[in-house]
Amino acid sequence: MNEDKNYNMPWLCDKCKRELVLKKVKVRYLEGNFEVDLPKCPECNMVFIDEEMAVGKMLEVEKELEGK
Amino acid sequence: MDLDKLLETSDSCIHDEPPACTSCCPVHMDVIAFVGEMEKGDFDKAYKVMEKRVPFARIIGSICDHPCEKVCVRSDSGGTVKISELEKAAVSYGFSPPKNTIPLSKSKGRVAVIGGGISGMTAAFELDKKGYQVTLYEKSDRLGGRIWDYEGIALKKEVIEEEIAALVKQGIKTELNTLINKKRLEELAGEYDAVYLGTGVWEEELKIHPETFQVGDTSVFAGGKLANNNDSVIFSASSGRRAAASVDRYVKKISLSASREREGSFETPLKYETEGIEPVEAIGKASDIYSEDEAIGEAGRCLKCRCRKCIESCSHLTRFNISPKSYMRQINQNERIILGTHYANKMINSCTMCGLCREECFKGISMKAVIKETRESMVRRGKMPVSDHDFALKDMKFSNSKYFSMVRNQGEKAEYLFYPGCQLPASYPEYIGKIYKYLVSNMSGGAGIYLGCCGAPADWAGRQDLMQENIEIIKKTWEDTGRPVFILACSSCCSVFEKYLPEIAFVSLWEIFARKGLPQNNRISGKRVLSVHDACATRHNKEIHDSIRRIATLSGYEIQELKYSKEKTKCCGYGGLVYFANREQSADFVKHRIEESDNDLLVYCAMCKDLLAEGGKRTFHILDLIFAEDMERAALRKMPTLSERHGNRAQVKIGLLREIWGEEPDMDYEKQRDFKLIIPENVRQQMEDRYILSEDMAEVIDSSRKSGERFFNPQENSCLARLRLDNVTYWVKYEEKDEKILVKSVYSHRMEIVEE
Known part of the structure; x- marks a missing residue:
């Protein structure tokens, strides 16, 4: 099994016409710097964030960092 | 932020102060806890509460002279709560013998107690408990002194005997039939580490310190009738206990007087609002003592005096169930944290800063002032959560941008400048032109118009940097237009002008309507009743309050005042940017206000109108009474979406420029796009909940179509695009x-x- 492949992922990069792969991606907010596995285009590096992640975990971490 | 000052203010809050009964009681019986247990029918626990503070509770509880009742706040509303009768009931139904405790070693020293009455027994008991070897001298053949006067009246012989036996069993030595005179006292003072004198009478005048009970500077301490000069049972017990504490300090050689401020009876700083207390008559007794049911009923009459005035009237303090006292302590902690989570941030940004707390407070404490200072400090220290106020501050920026802001004069120079603020044009774009035309034809001296935002959002967000910048711009515009009198239509603008621009004279639009008359006859037929929800930002502006009522009357309405009106009005839930920082908190304000009256509401702030109507309440803006064509529609008209608010402001500017000044606006508010957006209702709600504007959405789509940077899902034929705009x-x-x-x-x- 190819670990880079993000299975059950129906989204493609529209520009590069490539399937997305799970890769470590740097995210940062205020004083926080993290690396998380996120689907991205292997060619242009555009990172995919879905709604559940944005209004769920990401929002939670944002609020947490804002409270520090 | 001056945290010492904050803590000082916190200390002045009387929320935690004891009720009058407890502070008056020289042993500080916790009356509220006591009646609380009794009300629940738990007599055992009620007795335990009493026992904690009252020595020999079974005896004193039956014969106490209850000074507490004289100060009971209930006295004018059906009569004082019969605390003494409740104590008797607690003794009857809740007494259980104390558990056997392991005796302490009596190694602290030796003390002689002279006199086996109430004060002597109390002193002996307390000193024994503290670890002293106590010898109790009594002139007669039994302990108890005047407790025996109550035998067969309030006390059974067996009860007195049991209590005395229990005292002796503790290990206190008793010397009965031993009269102590002055000479013998001097000898005892030499033999023992200290002596307590509780003989009721003594052969010479003693110089007894009223707080420490020390006699002169000797090792002798005196209490009871000798010190109190009265027959009070409870004061006698209290003096024995307090003298015992002095003896302990004396033997340990520590200060006799330090930190003893609230010993004995004192006057509580607590105040309790008596207005509106329903009178309830005291419960009578069918026999000598209350039955359990009677006691439960009487306990229920206790008001449990605690100052909660500000909490009860404020949806914010209610939601966080917090008194200003603890609130300020939490702010203090929040301000001092260096590493770690600032847990109070959410609470601090959930205050509407309406100022009602100060109106309600006996001490004049203003959480509005505290919160303002706190938010400013948070901003200065970089600890203000960005997301709480970001949208509102961007909205302010929009209002002061070319898409809305403008200044136009009537002719060369006008004496008045109409400044409608930012929210009125956003909520009621159709009224702005009508108002302006009314002003032009009614104000001799002429009226110009100035569109923009006064800076209230910056003020609420603690952003003094933006606030000052904005104030300077307004000041300069005022200078440039020849120092006109501002005509204000928004209460937040009024309060900002009052505070930050005292040099600019202003008059409220409502005063002008009330004085000059209404522009069109919108007088309704039939008698209609409205209740005014005053704007919190102008709670002290009597001219505005009167003008609003005058306009309503001129329009044919009758006004029924709300409980919280004028200087005591409540916030709608928008103030302090709470609508953005804590939507649930904002909704509480709306809900509580709506529940206050069944009448339709009359408001004069656009945000009040929008929030109350959004909450389902039939609400009129004062301008509806003047200009609305369909009152039914006006009553329930919902607030425009956040995106529409931008659009409405821009349209107001465009409309005025075209219609009145014949100018073509120099802006491209509605950018030409090669697509048309279809936004379903569920997405519209998402946009409101997530503070996303259609203009930003269009920008994301447009950019993705041009650059091709987007994801594609062939299964559902959807595109997903992202774009970073500023910090989002x-x-x-x-x-x-x-x-x-x-x-x-x-x-x-x-x-x-x-x-x-």
Whole structure:
């Protein structure tokens, strides 16, 4: 099994016409710097964030960092 | 932020102060806890509460002379709560013998107690408990002194005997039939580490310190009738206990007087609002003592005096169930944290800063002032959560941008400048031109118009930097237009002008309508009743209050005042930017206000109108009474969406420029796009909940179509695009249908994704 492949992922990069792969991606907010596995285009590096992640975990971490 | 001053203010809050009964009681019996247990029918626990503070509770509880009752706040509303009768009931139904405790070693020293009455027994008991070897001298053949006077009246012989036996069993030595005179006292003072004198009478005048009970500077301490000069049972017991504490300090050689401020009876700083207390008559007794049911009923009459005035009237303090006292302590902690989570941030940003607390407070404490200072400090220290106020501050920026802001004069120079603020044009774009025309024809001296935002959002957000910048711009405009009198239509503007621009004279639009008469006859037929929800920002502006009522009367309405009106009005839930920082808190304000009256409401602040109507309440803006064509529609008209508010402001500017000044506006508010957005209702709600504007959404879509940077899902034929605008990344999921774009969802995040 190819670990880079993000299975059950129906989204493609529209520009590069490539399937997305799970890769470590740097995210940062205020004083926080993290690396998380996120689907991205292997060619242009555009990172995919879905709604559940944005209004769920990401929002939670944002609020947490804002409270520090 | 001056945290010492904050804590001083916190200390002045009387929320935690004891009720009058407890502070008056020289042993500080916790009356509220006591009646609380009794009300629940738990007599055992009620007795335990009593026992904690009252020595020999079974005896004193039956014969106490209850000074507490004289100060009971209930006295004028059906009569004082019969605390003494409740104590008797607690003794009867709740007494259980104390558990056997392991005796302490009596190694602290030796003390002689002279006199086996109430004060002597109390002193002996307390000293024994503290670890002293106590010898109790009594002139008669039994302990108890005047307790025996109550035998067969309030006390059974067996009860007195049991209590005395229990005292002796503790290990206190008793010397009965031993009269102590002055000479013998001097000898005892030499033999023992200290002596307590509780003989009721003594052969010479003693110089007894009223707080420490020390006689002169000797090792002798005196209490009871000798010190109190009265027959009070409870004061006698109290003096024995307090003298015992002095003896302990004396033997340990520590200060006799330090930190003893609230010993004995004192006057509580607590105040309790007596207005509106329902009178309830005291419960009578069918026999000598209350039955359990009678006692439960009487306990229920206790008001449990505690100052909760500000909490009860404020949806914010209610939601966080916090008194200003603890609130300020939490702010103090929040301000001092260096590493760690600032847990109070959410609470601090949930205060509407309406100022009602100060109106309610006996001490004049203003949480509005505290919160303002706190938010400013948070901003200065970089600890203000950005997301709480970001949208509102961007909204302010929009209002002061070319899309809305403008200044136009009537002729060369006008004496008045109409400044409608930012929210009125956003909520009621159709009224602005009508008002302006009214002013032009009614104000001799002429009236210009100035569109913009006064800066209230910056003030609420603690952003003094933006606030000052904005004030300077307004000041300069005022200078440039020849120092006109401002005509204000927004209460927040009024309060900002009062505070930050005292040099600019202003008059409220409502005063002008009330004085000059209404522009059109919108007088309704039949008698209609309205209740005024005054704007909190102008709670002290009597001219505005009167003008609003005058306009309503001129329009044919009768006004029924709300409980909280004028200087005591409540906030609608928008103030302090709470609508953005804590939507649930904002909704509480709306809900509580709506519940206050069944009448339709009359408001004069656009945000009050929008929030109350959004909450389902029939609400009129004062301008509806003057200009509305369909009152039914006006009553329930819902607030425009956040995006529409931008559009409405821009349209007001465009409309005025074209219609009145014949100018073509120099702006491209509605950018030409090669697509048309279709936004379904569920997405519209998402946009409101997530503070996403259609203009930003369009920007994301447009950019993705031009650059090709987007994801595609062939299964559902959807595109997903992202664009970072300023400090937020917006995501839009959409489907292309020729020149139409169907938006499927929108969301955003503030985190930055490094695409590399």
